[in-house]
Amino acid sequence: xxxxxxxxxxxxxxxxxxxxxxxxxxxxxxxxxxxxxxxxxxxxxxxxxxxxxxxxxxxxxxxxxxxxxxxxxxxxxxxxxxxxxxxxxxxxxxxxxxxxxxxxxxxxxxxxxxxxxxxxxxxxxxxxxxxxxxxxxxxxxxxxxxxxxxxxxxxxxxxxxxxxxxxxxxxxxxxxxxxxxxxxxxx
Ligand SMILES: C[S@@+](CC[C@H](N)C(=O)[O-])C[C@H]1O[C@@H](n2cnc3c(N)ncnc32)[C@H](O)[C@@H]1O
Numbered sequence: 335x336x337x338x339x340x341x342x343x344x345x346x347x348x349x350x351x352x353x354x355x356x357x358x359x360x361x362x363x364x365x366x367x368x369x370x371x372x373x374x375x376x377x378x379x380x381x382x383x384x385x386x387x388x389x390x391x392x393x394x395x396x397x398x399x400x401x402x403x404x405x406x407x408x409x410x411x412x413x414x415x416x417x418x419x420x421x422x423x424x425x426x427x428x429x430x431x432x433x434x435x436x437x438x439x440x441x442x443x444x445x446x447x448x449x450x451x452x453x454x455x456x457x458x459x460x461x462x463x464x465x466x467x468x469x470x471x472x473x474x475x476x477x478x479x480x481x482x483x484x485x486x487x488x489x490x491x492x493x494x495x496x497x498x499x500x501x502x503x504x505x506x507x508x509x510x511x512x513x514x515x516x517x518x519x520x521x
Pocket of ligand 1: 362363364365388389390391392393394395396411412413414416433434435436437457458459460
């Protein structure tokens with residue numbers, strides 16, 4: 335990943351990071367420069383066959399997921415088409431859905447119930463609601479992740495839904511300062 339410009343901006347505790355991808359396309363994402371690799375490496379180590387990302391924005395994080403997991407089916411959801419110009423650079427394993435995930439979203443519910451092992455990554459504007467609405471639909475041993483832990487979503491927001499799920503990879507994430515956090519649904 336090569337930076338085109340030093341365009342990181344931190345607005346209300348969130349980063350906007352622009353980078354040039356090997357495909358030649360410029361992508362923008364709301365994940366921490368450099369530190370995002372810690373989260374991507376962790377996701378890469380998960381025994382999963384499916385990734386669901388809630389909150390595509392401009393597709394930057396989606397593209398990093400695709401690079402890390404080229405043989406894994408990736409579904410990314412947003413209620414806007416902000417990634418319109420970059421969608422053509424997504425690989426065949428990526429499906430972009432324009433849907434409101436905070437109302438009944440049938441395709442998302444079906445994906446959550448899919449028997450393949452998966453990660454549901456919550457990076458929409460209302461992570462607490464996403465965890466509340468979809469964590470119970472995941473299968474045993476599936477993973478759930480949230481971004482912006484400690485500045486947009488806190489223990490009190492998730493404890494009633496995934497409070498008894500084992501944490502995964504927290505030490506590396508905490509030590510690096512990266513704000514994604516993951517849990518795995520118990521058996
Ligand atoms: C924080 S951004 C996602 C950042 C992206 N994952 C990245 O790393 O670049 C949140 C996104 O959620 C989308 N969003 C907000 N409310 C939504 C809803 N109800 N349904 C689906 N997407 C929504 C916004 O349009 C926005 O693009």
